[in-house]
Each structure stands twice: as C-alpha cells, then as structure tokens.
Amino acid sequence: MIDRLTAALARSRAAYTEIRVERTWSTAVTFRGRRLESATASEDQGGFVRALHAGGGWGVASFTSLDRLEAMVARAGELSRAVPVDPPIRLADVPPHQADALLDLDGDVRGQPIAEKKRLLEAYNGVMLGVSDRIVDTLAVYRDEVSEYWYVNSQGTRLHELRPEVTLSGTAVARRDGTIEKGLESIGLRRGWNSVQDKAAGFREVAERAVQLLDAPMVKGGTYPVILDPELAGVFIHEAFGHLSEADFVYENPQAREMMTLGRRFGKPVLNVGDNGAASGLRGTLPFDDEGTPTQDTALIEDGILVGRLHSRETAAAMGERPTGNARAISFRHPPIVRMTNTYIAGAPGGGSFEDLIGDVKLGVYACGAFGGQTMLENFSFTAAYGRMIRDGRVAELVKDVVLAGNLFQTLDRIDHIGADFRWNQMGGGCGKAGQYPLPVTEGAPHVRIEEALVGGEVGKA
Amino acid sequence: MIARLVDLARRRADGGADGLWRRFERTTVAFEWGRLKSAGTTEEAGANLRVRHRGRVGVAGTTAVGGDDVGAQHAAPLLERALASAELGEALDLEFPGPPSPPATLPTVTTFFDRAANASLVDLIGIGRSLLARLEREGCRVNVAIEREVTATRVANSAGAAGEYRGTGFGVSADVWRIAGDDVLVVSDAFEGADLPSNEALAALIASINARLDHALRVVAAPEGALPVVFTPAGLSALMLPVTQALSGKAVLQGISPLEAKVGEQVFDPRFSLTDDPLRGGRIASRPLDDECVPSRTLALVEGGVVQRFIYDLETAARAKTRSTGNGQRGIFGKPVPGYTNIVLNHVGAVNDVGAQHAAPLQLGGGLLGDIRDGLLVDELIGVGQGNVTGGAFSHPVGLAYRIERGVITGRVKDAAVAGNAYELWKQVGGFGDDARWTGSRWAPSVRFEGVSVARR
Numbered sequence: 019m020i021d022r023l024t025a026a027l028a029r030s031r032a033a034y035t036e037i038r039v040e041r042t043w044s045t046a047v048t049f050r051g052r053r054l055e056s057a058t059a060s061e062d063q064g065g066f067v068r069a070l071h072a073g074g075g076w077g078v079a080s081f082t083s084l085d086r087l088e089a090m091v092a093r094a095g096e097l098s099r100a101v102p103v104d105p106p107i108r109l110a111d112v113p114p115h116q117a118d119a120l121l122d123l124d125g126d127v128r129g130q131p132i133a134e135k136k137r138l139l140e141a142y143n144g145v146m147l148g149v150s151d152r153i154v155d156t157l158a159v160y161r162d163e164v165s166e167y168w169y170v171n172s173q174g175t176r177l178h179e180l181r182p183e184v185t186l187s188g189t190a191v192a193r194r195d196g197t198i199e200k201g202l203e204s205i206g207l208r209r210g211w212n213s214v215q216d217k218a219a220g221f222r223e224v225a226e227r228a229v230q231l232l233d234a235p236m237v238k239g240g241t242y243p244v245i246l247d248p249e250l251a252g253v254f255i256h257e258a259f260g261h262l263s264e265a266d267f268v269y270e271n272p273q274a275r276e277m278m279t280l281g282r283r284f285g286k287p288v289l290n291v292g293d294n295g296a297a298s299g300l301r302g303t304l305p306f307d308d309e310g311t312p313t314q315d316t317a318l319i320e321d322g323i324l325v326g327r328l329h330s331r332e333t334a335a336a337m338g339e340r341p342t343g344n345a346r347a348i349s350f351r352h353p354p355i356v357r358m359t360n361t362y363i364a365g366a367p368g369g370g371s372f373e374d375l376i377g378d379v380k381l382g383v384y385a386c387g388a389f390g391g392q393t394m395l396e397n398f399s400f401t402a403a404y405g406r407m408i409r410d411g412r413v414a415e416l417v418k419d420v421v422l423a424g425n426l427f428q429t430l431d432r433i434d435h436i437g438a439d440f441r442w443n444q445m446g447g448g449c450g451k452a453g454q455y456p457l458p459v460t461e462g463a464p465h466v467r468i469e470e471a472l473v474g475g476e477v478g479k480a
Numbered sequence: 481m482i483a484r485l486v487d488l489a490r491r492r493a494d495g496g497a498d499g500l501w502r503r504f505e506r507t508t509v510a511f512e513w514g515r516l517k518s519a520g521t522t523e524e525a526g527a528n529l530r531v532r533h534r535g536r537v538g539v540a541g542t543t544a545v546g547g548d549d550v551g552a553q554h555a556a557p558l559l560e561r562a563l564a565s566a567e568l569g570e571a572l573d574l575e576f577p578g579p580p581s582p583p584a585t586l587p588t589v590t591t592f593f594d595r596a597a598n599a600s601l602v603d604l605i606g607i608g609r610s611l612l613a614r615l616e617r618e619g620c621r622v623n624v625a626i627e628r629e630v631t632a633t634r635v636a637n638s639a640g641a642a643g644e645y646r647g648t649g650f651g652v653s654a655d656v657w658r659i660a661g662d663d664v665l666v667v668s669d670a671f672e673g674a675d676l677p678s679n680e681a682l683a684a685l686i687a688s689i690n691a692r693l694d695h696a697l698r699v700v701a702a703p704e705g706a707l708p709v710v711f712t713p714a715g716l717s718a719l720m721l722p723v724t725q726a727l728s729g730k731a732v733l734q735g736i737s738p739l740e741a742k743v744g745e746q747v748f749d750p751r752f753s754l755t756d757d758p759l760r761g762g763r764i765a766s767r768p769l770d771d772e773c774v775p776s777r778t779l780a781l782v783e784g785g786v787v788q789r790f791i792y793d794l795e796t797a798a799r800a801k802t803r804s805t806g807n808g809q810r811g812i813f814g815k816p817v818p819g820y821t822n823i824v825l826n827h828v829g830a831v832n833d834v835g836a837q838h839a840a841p842l843q844l845g846g847g848l849l850g851d852i853r854d855g856l857l858v859d860e861l862i863g864v865g866q867g868n869v870t871g872g873a874f875s876h877p878v879g880l881a882y883r884i885e886r887g888v889i890t891g892r893v894k895d896a897a898v899a900g901n902a903y904e905l906w907k908q909v910g911g912f913g914d915d916a917r918w919t920g921s922r923w924a925p926s927v928r929f930e931g932v933s934v935a936r937r
Contacts, residue, residue, distance in 0.1 A: 046814070047568075050734070057568040059561045060813045061542045064524070078508075078520035082543040086523060097519040100601050101509070107517075136568050155734060198736075198871065270513035271621050273659035351522065390866035394879045395664035397894075399863040423877045423897065423937065427662050472937055474875065474897065 020178060023170045026087050032069035032077070032095040034109065036171035038308060039065040039084070040350045043128055044163035047136050049143040051155050057136055064350040069094035070109075075101035080351050110334035110341045112311045114174030119305045123182045125211035127162040135160050138214065139186070142221045146190040149225035152232065155191040156225075160184075161446075162210075175310035182210045183301070183458060185446035186217060190225035194232050199418065201228035202389060202403060206446035206458065208301045227404060230416055237405055237417040237473055243382035244422065244471040245375050249443045250402055252461025253388040255291055256361045256449070258398045258426045259284075263293075263318050263326075264344070264356040264451075265333035282324045285430045288366050291319035293328055295343050295359030300442055302359035302459040306343065309354055313343035330356050348454040355452055362462035365440030372465045375435050382408040383473050385420050399423045405473075421474045429468060437464035483636040485529060485555050490638040492563060495532030496576050498637035500771050500810055501545070502526060504629055509604045511612055511624040519601060526812030527554075531562045532574050537795070538566025541813040574798045576637040577774055586643055586768040586775050589759045593675040596648035597630050604628060607682070611654055614686050620658045620693075627651040633767070641773035648674050649764040652682070656689055658697075665892070667693045667880065669714075671837055672920060674762045681837040684917075688842050692859060692880070695844065700883050700891035702936045708855040708910060709898060709932035710848045710884070713917050713924045715858040720825070720922065721865060722872045722902040723754070727781050728818050729792035733799055736870050738903065739787050748785040749909040751828040755780050756791060756807065758821035762835055765821040765921040772808035772816055779805055784828075793818040825924035827912040834923050839916040846913015846926035850887045856934055857882040857889060858898060875899035877937070895937035905929045 023037045041063040048055040064082040067090050071077070077098030079090040127135075143158035162184040169177040188203040201224030207213045246254060261267070268274040295313030297303050306312055309331050318326050329337075330345035333356055345354035376382065387403025405420035406413050440462060448456025482501040489497035503525040510518045526543040540561035545554050604626045615622045629649040636642040655668035669688045671677045677685075711719060722738075731737035739747065758776035760766050769775045772794045780788045792800065793808035793816050809819035824834060833839050845857055860879035877897045882889045913926030 054568060054570050056539065056565075056815050058539050058541070058565050058814060060540065061544050061557075061561075062813070063544050075516055076518035076520075078518055079522070080520070081523040082525055082545075083523070090521075090523075093521055097521065097601070101516050101519045101605070103516060132564060133568060155736070270515075271657065271659065273619070273621075274657075274664075277659055277662060277664075351524070353518070353520070390863065392863040392866065394860075394862050395666065396662055397862060397877060397879070399866075399877050401863070401866050421875065425895075474935075 019168050020170065020176055023168055024176070026091050027170055027172050029088065030069060030091050030095055030172065032098055033072045034070040034172055035091065035094070036068050036169070036309070037065060037091065038350055039168045040165055042163050042165040044161065045127070045132050045135060047132070047139050047160040049139060049156065049158040052147065054136065057132055059132060065090065066350040067091050067094040068353060069098045070107060071095065071098040073102055073106050074098035075103040075107065076353070078353050107332055108335040109331040112331060112341055115306065115310060115312065116176045117305060118178045120180040121182060121208065123164065123180065124209040124213050126164065127182065127184060127211050128164055130211050142186065142188060142218055145218045145221045146188055146225040149190070149222060150192070150229045152192045152194060152229045153190050153225055154193040157189040159187045169308070169310055171310055177306055177310060179305070181208065181304065183208055184210060184214050186214055187446050188221045188224060190228045192228035192232055197232055199228045199231035201225055202387070204445040204447060206301045207444055208299065208303060208458065231404060231418045234416040234418045236419045237383060239474045241470055242473050243379050244468045244473060245382065245384045245408065246466045246468070247384070247386040248439070248441050248463045248465060250385050250388050250400065251363055251463035251466040252443050253391050254400060255363050255463060256358060256459065256461045257391045257393045259291065259430060260293070260358045260361045261393065263328055265327045265329045265337060266356040268327070269333040269336045278324065278327065280324055280326070283322055284319050284324050285322040285433055287321045288436050289319055289322045289430065289433055290364040291362065292317045292364065293344070293358050293361045297360045300360045300460040301444060307345045307354065308347045309345040311341045311343040311345065313359060316342045328356050328358065330354060346457060348457050352454050355454065357451065357457055358449060358459050360442070360460040360462065363436065363464065363466060365438045365464040366436040367438060369436045369438040369464065371439060372437060375437055375465050375467045376408050376413070377411045379408045380410060383420060384408055384413060385422060396426045398426060422471055423474055424472055429471060432469045432471065433466055434469040435467035437466070440464040482527065482634045483642055485527065486636045486638055488555055489529060489531050489559050489562065492559060493531035493533040493566070495535065496638035497529065497531045498576050498772060499527060499529045499635070501634045502631065502812065504631040506627060506629045507601065507604065509601070509608055509626045511608050513621045513623065514612065514616065516605065516608070527558065528810050528812050529558050529562045530815065531566050533563060533566045535571045536566045536569040537572050537574055538562045538564065538569045539815040540565055543812060572795065572798055574794055576639040577641050578639040579641045580775065587759055587777065589766050589768055589776070590761045591645055591647040591674060591766055593648045595676045596628060596650050596674065599628055599676060607652060611652065611682065611686065615654055615656055615689060620656050622654060622656050624654045635769065635771060635773050637773050643769040643773060645768055647767070650674065650676055652677055652685065654685065654689060656693055663699070665696055667696060672764060672918065673837065674764055674766070677837070684838045684842060691842060691844050695882055695889045696880065696892040698891035699894055702893040702896035703854050703856060703883055703934055704936045705934060706931040707934050708852045708928060708930050709934065710845050710855070710857045710926055710928045712857065712859045712926050713915065713919045715860055716924055716927060718861050718864045718874045718876060719902045719905060722869050723906070724820060724823060725870050727790050729790040729796040729800055730818055731870060732790050733796055738870065738872060742787045743789065745787060746785050747787050748782055748906045750785040751912065752782060752785050752906060752909060753780070753826040754782040755824045755826060756820050756822065757824050758806065760822045760834060763822050763921065770806045770808040771810040772804065774804045774806040774808060776806050791818050791820065821921065823922045825922070830912065830916065830925070837918050840914055843915055844889065846915035848911045848913050848926055848928040849884050849889070852884045852887055855884045856893065856896070856898065857884055861898065872901045872903040874902060897935045897937060899933040899935070905932065
C-alpha cells in the first residue's frame, strides 16, 4: 500500500501533498433491557488527500473507492489551485519520519466471534438488571475496532499503523413512580479483547447508585466550595479550558490571541495543565498525529500561567511556534484539525488526599462523574452524575441534579487546592468539534477544589 | 444494483431481505476568519443489507462496494456478515412491504435541482465572497462555509418493492465572532435547502445575523422571576426536543414516552399542530419513499393540540404491532431507526409559505414583544439534550439571549438561566410569531410563553 501511495504522490503537481488511507473493521453489540437490540460487524475503508499549491489554499478530497486514488490526488491539486490565498499558507517544519507502528492489540478483537462479544456484554448488562427490581431499563453497548492506517506526504514521511480500540458503556435506569434516575458506566481503551474482561464491578456500582438516587434529595441551589472528583475535573478542564488552547481558535483572530496571550495568569500557582498525546496506553495516545508530527507532552498552564497551546503545522507556522502533534482527524472523511489528545490537570506534589481537600470545608458539594457538559466559549454548564454534601469536613448525604454553571476565567481562578491523587479516566465517548465526533481522547486529574462555584440543582427556579 | 444484492440475500435468508445503496458527492468551500481557506470534495458510496433468517434479523454495512454498484466480490462478504448478525439477532416478525397494489407510482416530490447540481466551484466561492463582504465589520471575524451535495439512493426488498431517487442539497453557514476582553460573542445562521439559495434567502441570512449582532453589542443585566419569554425559531429547541422524542415509536416501546397513552387527548395548546412532512419540495430531508421502501406521506402528529400518532419504522412497528409510518432511516452502518424528515410547527392563523427559507422578512421576536414590560428573548441555550429530556423538564444557562423592556430589546443578557417544563408550557402558548422559518429541517415561528423561570447567575 505504501508503494502505491508513494507512486500516487509522485504524480502530484502540488507543492505539498499528503495521503491517508484507512481500513477499519468494527463490531458493535447493543442490549436494551433484556433484549439484544443489534449485533453488527462493519467494514469501512477510504482515503483522504490534501494538497497545497504555492499561493493556494488547501485542496481536499476524500473517497471510499480506492480505485479513485490517482484521480483524487489530481482533484485535490486542482482544488488548491482554485482557491488563491494571500498571505500564503505555510507549514512549520517537521522532520520526515518512517515508521511501522503496530500498537499492542492486546487480544485482537478480530479473532473473537461476535457471539463471544454478545456473551460478555450480556453478562455486564445482566449485572445492572440484577441489582434491583427498581432497575426498569438498561442500555449496554460494546464496540470494538481495528484500524489499519497508512500515511505518506511529499516531504518523505511514510507511516503504517495498526490501531485498536474497544469501548463499553452501560446506562442503568431506575424508576419509582414518576421519579427516574440513571447511572452511567463508560470504559474506553486503545487496547483489545483482554482489557474488557472482569469489568462487572463498575456496571454494578452505577446501577446501585441509580437506585440510591431515587431517595436522594435535589441539591439546594447556591454558591458552595465544590470539590470535583477526578472524572469531573478531567471533563471540566477538557471542555472549559482545553478547547480555548487549540490554536486554530486564536491564530488568525487578533482579539482571541489577546485573550489567550502566553504569560497571562489563568489560575493560582497550584494549577498545572497539559496535553500529552504520547502518554502510555491511553485512548488519545498515538505515535504520530494525522500530519505525521510526533505526539508529545505539551504544557498549557504552568504554576497558573498560560505557557503553551496546541498546534497543527499550519497554526504553528502562523504563530511562530512549534508544532505539537495535535492535528487529528476522526477518519479519512475529514481533514486534520487542531484537537486535544490526553488532557490533564497535574496532581500537586504534596497536595494531599481527598480528605485533606475537604478537611476545612464546613458546607460544600462533592461533585462526581459527568452526565454531560457543554461550553459556549467562556460559559460552561456541566451535569455531574451525582453529588454528596460535605458537612463539617466530612462527606455526608447523597444529592442529585448537581449542575455546575459558570464563567471559565472566574472558575479557573478559584481553584485553590489540588490533590496529589492524579488518575486518568479511561472513558468511552469522545470529543466533538467542527462536525468531527467522536474523537478518542482521555482526560486526567486529581481531586480539585473550587473555593466558590454556583451549583444549580434548582437553576432557574426563581 | 441493490436489487441484485437483495435477490442474492433472498436465496440464503428464508425470511427475506432489504437493502439500501447510497452514493454522494459533496463539494465544500471554507472561508476561515475572513479569508478563503480551502476547497474540498468527497465521494462516498456504501450499502446496507438487512436479512431475516429463521425468524431472526441481522444487519451489515460496508463502504467496500467498488464503483457504481455492489459487485459480486463485495456482495458475498456483506451477506455473510448480515447472516452472522442474524444468528444473534432477536426474533422479530419483520415483514417487508410489497409493492403498492394496485400498482401505483410513488408520491412526487422534487428532490433534485439542476441549478444546485451544476453550480461550479467558482459559483460556490462567489456566494461565499458576497456573504463575507456583507458581514464584515470592525472588530469582528467571520467564518463562512458553503456546501453542495448530490446524492443517489436506491432501495429494494425481497417482497418486490423498490425505489430510487436523486437529490441535491445546498448549505450556507456563517458565524461572526466578536471578542472584547473576556467577552466572546458568536452570532451565526445557516441556509439549508435542496436548491441554490435565492438572493432573498441570502439577504435574510445576513439580516438575521446583523440584527442579532447589533442588539448583542450592549450587555445588560439579566431580569429575574417568572417572566414572559419569547423563544426564536432557533431557540425553540429545548421546547421541541422533548415533544419529538416522545412522539417517536421507539420511546413508546421503551415505555418512556409521556405521550404514550395520550392519543386523541388534548395535551397541547389548541392552536398547536405538528406535522412530519417528507413531501415538502426543496428540502434536503424530503424523499418519495423511506429507506425501507415505504412510500412517503405527510403525517399529522399533533392537530389542534390533540396527539394523533407516533412515528415508526418497520422494526418498531412490528414490535408495537402497528404499521410503519414511512419514517425508516438508515445509514451505511447499523440498522434502520425511526426518524423525522421535515418537522413543521403550524398554528391556527399562520400564513405559511413553507417552501421558502423564511415566511416573512426578519423581525426579531416575530411581533411578540410589544406588550412585554420585562422579559427575555432566547435565541440559544447551553446544554440542550443533556439530562432527562423526555420528561419535559429543562434548565439551561442562556447562550444568546436578550432582555426585553417595555416592548423593545435593550441588550444582551449573559449570566442567566431559564427553566421550565415543556409540557406545562405548551399547554398554553402566549403567542405564535409571524416570523416562521426553517432552522435545519424544522419549520417554526417564534413562540411566546408566560411565566417561564428566569434566574440570574
């Protein structure tokens, strides 16, 4: 395949050309309640070409029929020529790489019959259903894929990769009369069949919690010290801050650039944030991004100060900074754009444990897990899976409908205590941007304390 | 042809088969932060096959179909995967619909427009440039994207039903960004249709963005209390989503639809009607038959506030022991699901020209603001779709909203949240605006509700 792609490259008349080809085998199994909703196997394949003529914009072509490869290389070149751009697009230098990176398949999912996958999921689903007769509905999804990936560009980079992925998710719905509560388990790994065995405990826990939430009161809306668990803290830093550090947001927008000036204080000295596409064995981890740039650990906030951002080759050149290996595409259907990989709030050495964070909190909220979150620029809204009140330095009763809403800048600045208990949250789902969803990413954080945040269990109840 | 694939499948699957083949070509032009940045093309084709064997149903999809057809070398592995899926699949009395008897032609709906299909890259760039020129203003940055799609769809089943059609789609979207200090403001709008946008449609898009931007430059304090709130056609999503979810046969089967036992009952304001209309000319979601060979028809879901029916595809219909309403939607991968086509919100007294992008020239608030002493105009909410949507309760911070004082818009409100229950609010509507328009595949005017909870943050 590499030879075929290299030959096609050689015929391109553009100043710069790159080709990606992917072939993906995937299976998916879904249970709803006791019913198997579907069990399917799919094969998806296609290619992507991007070309740049001197003085031209990007010419882009994607296709499912590989017979069209040569024609699409030519087409991408024509498209680039058709869109004059001034000043011209420049790409930051990246030394050419040649690599054959076969990631650990950890029990190749392609070797397992789909009946085995159904059996595994049925067992986890059964664990949720078996928790209580209050569990009236479940949704359990198993999905796996192995993607074979080829990348070449006209500057000499030649890559071949085999990328596995497996995700498991479970939703347990508990109901009593008109009250409905849910629990959500989600596991996502860049690994294979072996890694999703023995996962019943998590499914049991979320179903049990859904039942407990039936009796839990709604959190009383107001302003509290809030401790985020590592899962919610990770989602928060990804959604509320991470997207602003993607350079395509700022590189050609002077006002945005000003807002995100390096050196600006974003938080107290305890705050350290980064994005690490080279971290070992995580879902957002890959040796190279989709422009052939090696991934790396990029510091974004150091001791509370903005020190870096995430780049593609184009944004790095435009801003006179170095590429960070963050140009990613969800598939051959899309161009690479600036994306996060594994984004984290670093644990504070000496930051102590969860107990240390709540010790001096008289009345606060411990917000755990994430049902969802949305940010609109500097405003965000996150729904925690559940919460617990903190009273006199101790964890007290379970509460529900914990919604955190606020302004990013104010909230980051109010993070006053960060634990040492860092962990990566290996969840499924993914990140969405510019129509590209779901992109595999991971988030990580320790317990994080916000000295004051608005909790809206009753947001809007005037 | 997809018919040949289905025929091949029929010989192996004792309960029959159906399939869909779809091909599309898309051309895109993107202007990023005020300048032309890229042009792209996409060619994609794929097939989805469903079989019923020994009473069980299985599905498989592939993009490995070769050129304009599903070649024999691709058909065989696809069929094997569908049969393997059926081995695990659930037992289901799925019946593939036969051809209409007596033989009848499919309903006519115009889905293909030569002007859209033949528009050149230069034409697309021209539309973008003119839009950009009319949207640029001091201190703001503009993104514009133009997209044109040409599709071909073929469906067939083992009972002898079949259909094919071509379609075009055209999308123009623009967003204007203004960042002042830490205040980030984005105002956007989009045109979506099967034909090229008319000059009037583009002018309306520009007017819509400019009007909302002008009013947003000034930030004012949020009001608080149980207030009259007007939701624009775009802002209406939080109130529409619970209703459309509850009207899906899938929600009924899951036992989570609050409308389950309400057919024939007055649940909504008597002026409120909702229709799913796949036969609306010039819309991207329109088609003569659905993805499971069921002929399209216009479907009244709510009439005069009374619930009429739910939407079904073949599978949910079989499980609910009813008939498909022609709402089967399938992609290349996965199995068909019930889905809406064009959702039309109509109300008594409406003068609708549902074919055009806008029914009337833009007037923010649709004429509903006049007698509001203090209230809110909501154009976008944050987090719609999160949480327990089907129950109808919602609580969202505003993304883009304006304060109304003594009948006029006085500025943008930033730190506010609105909350309520969609079912409670739809029982008694404060008023329907005269500004109905398409937002994606939904046709709706602005709608006013009284006593919506507004909180300050």
